[in-house]
Amino acid sequence: MISVKLVSYTNDGEKVIAIAAKMSRSRKGWDYHEKDMTDDEIETWIRDAILHGYWSVLEHSVYTFSIEEISRVASHQLVRHRIASYTQMSHRFAKPIDEYYKPIIPPSAKKRSKELVEKAYKEAYDNYYTLLESGVPEEDARYVLPNGVNTNIVVTMNARELYNFFSLRLCSRAQWEIRAIAWKMLEEVKKVHPRLFKYTGPNCIIHENFIRNENESITLEDIFKDYKLEFISQRCIEGVLRDGIKKCIINSRSVLDNIK
Amino acid sequence: MISVKLVSYTNDGEKVIAIAAKMSRSRKGWDYHEKDMTDDEIETWIRDAILHGYWSVLEHSVYTFSIEEISRVASHQLVRHRIASYTQMSHRFAKPIDEYYKPIIPPSAKKRSKELVEKAYKEAYDNYYTLLESGVPEEDARYVLPNGVNTNIVVTMNARELYNFFSLRLCSRAQWEIRAIAWKMLEEVKKVHPRLFKYTGPNCIIHENFIRNENESITLEDIFKDYKLEFISQRCIEGVLRDGIKKCIINSRSVLDNIK
Amino acid sequence: MISVKLVSYTNDGEKVIAIAAKMSRSRKGWDYHEKDMTDDEIETWIRDAILHGYWSVLEHSVYTFSIEEISRVASHQLVRHRIASYTQMSHRFAKPIDEYYKPIIPPSAKKRSKELVEKAYKEAYDNYYTLLESGVPEEDARYVLPNGVNTNIVVTMNARELYNFFSLRLCSRAQWEIRAIAWKMLEEVKKVHPRLFKYTGPNCIIHENFIRNENESITLEDIFKDYKLEFISQRCIEGVLRDGIKKCIINSRSVLDNIK
């Protein structure tokens, strides 16, 4: 259930971003900067770009994920992010039957309601199967499949769009499933480009860093380490008041525990 | 079932496009051209832009549709068109119950299979309702709603994107529902901007006009009027051979009869 | 010098946005909401969307400007905003000679340096003219035209992109010319859709409103009326410290005085 794998990315993405940022201020060409760029410099150029909202340079580093066994509820939300590339398993051509029928059960459906969901999924499957057998084409039989039916999707986003995606989907207001996908995507990209995604977070973190003195910028890690951290923001963009923001972020990530 | 309404658009869109096109070749400003532009000139500038692929000027005319009572199968396909704006009825906030539950029945499901679909929809509804009653939140209960469940969506596209949308979705290879939506959208925009959408069509028409002598360009109307029309294309982009293209287009539009 | 004219726009844009926003929360269709929507409701839906960052609904209202007699320095910056449509006067086809040669003189070039700029423009013109006469094609002769040479451009942006454009280009860090264009565009759209653009401003205003209690949101008008207003932000995204922000905004708009 819900698998997120980073299958390809710009290997030298952090360096590419730093060189591009530097070239915008310099008269010298790529080769010159590539030779000289130190790791410290890379970190500085990236940090500076993010904390001042020079997002465009982040577009030069790109990430491809294979996101599998998610519901079509989640995929429908996912593809609303328009600055990205998608290739989705099509139920017009690939029938989700037998072991390939693995509809997603929401964690909120516990005990008796879990049984209800499972019953509903079983009935939908039977109806789908009967329709196929009665000669209804696959593309039409799928109308009776549940919204929760599983799908796979290949997604390519650049680092700028990922920052935007994370700002919206790491937020506790996002539905649990796309939120779980977002937290998993974050884990993946942080492994390969920790400097680039250091300041990622839901909108509350992003906006807080835009209005905070630069030497006091905060990260998601600070939230989980230091429960004392004080926000300057009076509210987050969704309306959560200052004192509730940290708890809200912690609550948001707990979705990962619920889907284990 | 499936309602498409043009609710707002650039009233003077054809003229705006023609003036913009003319300004790209002229040193004079908007006011000068606006005063002088005749209806004939508007037609000439638009025709010239389309038949030579100068699509960018078409972006200055914009259309907003309210598309109602379509399935989430169709809306999921629709929002894959990224150069457009969408606002969709959310099943997180609006429960499709009682008279608002009107799932779409594919025309291919006839007689016995129609009963099967209706039974499936009824079962799904009952399961959904029971889940809501047992306290599962709306955003999760909807996982058992069928893919065919009805939704409403407000869509804004400019004329260039509409040409692209039509080239893909008026084609018989598009699923019947989004195809029906596309043919209905075409009817709407042709009413208000006939000169602008004169050369619209599925890809077979678009490509044929790109490679055909200009004084022999063809339109969808020619297809439905004159069954004798000869294509130069050996095949359409989807692989239909020359002799089958006209019939294929006629077949594509017949979806409008099936959903009456 | 620098003329900005709103030549077309979604006349009922504010209402379209409000209805779309409402429909996302409702099971009812367009007609129902259109009949009932009051002016107060329009204002509420728009304000709510902006202060909570639900930007997508703002895309349904679209604006076309004719921006004339600006430099190619400015047009090069302008077209970097990718979520917009452009049609520009082409110096490949339209020669900027005689009365059509009106290169832009930066206000910073005063007295003696103004004469210098004028001399430079005169020399460039003579060289351009001589090249044309010697048979060099227009598209190549223009290589010797100055960056400051005048151009006209038709620009279409939706309200969401305008908010983004304004956040960057109303800022005092933007170059004076594109800043002047932005302030003039703001004047134009405020005339026709005052409720929609009430909360527009450079990033300092936008971000301040995202982190401020909702009943204390601020507008550009407050800045110019009430010099006492206190920011909560410690700094703006560009690094201007809290106490300097108001002055910075006032300074930014003063570009309009310099170009009269």
Added chain:
Amino acid sequence: MISVKLVSYTNDGEKVIAIAAKMSRSRKGWDYHEKDMTDDEIETWIRDAILHGYWSVLEHSVYTFSIEEISRVASHQLVRHRIASYTQMSHRFAKPIDEYYKPIIPPSAKKRSKELVEKAYKEAYDNYYTLLESGVPEEDARYVLPNGVNTNIVVTMNARELYNFFSLRLCSRAQWEIRAIAWKMLEEVKKVHPRLFKYTGPNCIIHENFIRNENESITLEDIFKDYKLEFISQRCIEGVLRDGIKKCIINSRSVLDNIK
């Protein structure tokens, strides 16, 4: 003069595209397909996508170029391609003086007119320098720099946008400089992904392949090898008649000889 270097790209881009294409038709996940995918299969999936216009899968492979010592005439045209990412050397921050002033001389300016261009560039430089010395800020002094002044720009495009970019800019109607850039970009990407860019070409090639029987598809290489090749298209989209198309393509690429 005019240097184009591919500085980063999706190393396994061809495989990523093929797997994504296959996953859209399959119920199996990434790992399964990655293990099994043969080189022949990669070629087939890519070829099939391109010849049938399934462009979206091509977006998963991305290319970053450093394009150096081009004119601001060319960069202004380049950034009009909106589905791409740009970071450009800014003349607001980096002064093009001394050895960094290398304005581009159009090949059409021969002998006496070449001297004229050089004189014009020299005068512009002197004026620019004097303005800087008189205290005019860099961002304003540059108004007197020539349009031909050199700039560097980092560009990231995916393979789909590259196909679109090439279709427009490899065409003989494109200005010589951006055309030279396009032909050089093509050389770069063909070196690393020959299968992916096999069917690239100006619009005449692209459209010809859309309407031609699949087993008779043509490539740019065919044009340069086999002068006997017959087009089915009566005209190219720009209006060149059937018999002139091949010569027109050959002529277009000859720009590479002129800029050596």
